[in-house]
Amino acid sequence: MVSLTAPYVSGFLAFREVPFLLELVQQLREKEPGLMPQVLLVDGNGVLHHRGFGVACHLGVLTDLPCVGVAKKLLQVDGLENNALHKEKIRLLQTRGDSFPLLGDSGTVLGMPTGQPSPSLSQALRSHDRSTRPLYISVGHRMSLEAAVRLTCCCCRFRIPEPVRQADISSREHIRKSLGLPGPRTLRSPKAQRPVACPKRDSGESSGGAPSPQRQADRTTPGGRRSTAQHQVGQR
DNA sequence: GCGACAG
């Protein structure tokens, strides 16, 4: 269990979560090196970021592990917009694995002018046949966008890649068992709501024939927090 | 008032 102190500010997610993710990787490295994953699926963006360097890039550089940014919402940056045109493109993704490149209008890659058609470093991906909502995959560290998209898709039993999904589920369970037991909403009684604690405000992989390369994700802060005035409770 | 808003 960890206690997050830095507030969540869009564009600065890494400053809030990376210290804890890094510590986990380091502990794994010294205590269970055999379980060290070959790649990390990070709940957040890689280069699809205001400054081209999201949490997946931070963690990748600090751990020297290949990282993939897996976001559930489009970070509208560099001219990218979740507008009608974008939604139409999403609608055209027919089956799992279908994707399209997200190309900003800056004409730069990682902030460096190319003077050439900029290669996309992120894509919208339909990860499952049964889910219309896409995943926004972006290069984090030491992996091509193509490999990142394929790997992510191969990890999807449902919309969210299993490593991220399982981390999410277990972390929420851990929080539920420690702090009160809000438990998942039953959806039974329409009027069963807990009192509000806080009034307002605060308010490179498949080498060899050995399949099953990656595993382990990182995924951090679940939801639990929001009790005192700002933020606490992390997990794992 | 309205749009944005990775988690």
Added chain:
DNA sequence: ATCTTGTCGC
């Protein structure tokens, strides 16, 4: 992220 309301499939 969290919260609501509503729909659909198993």
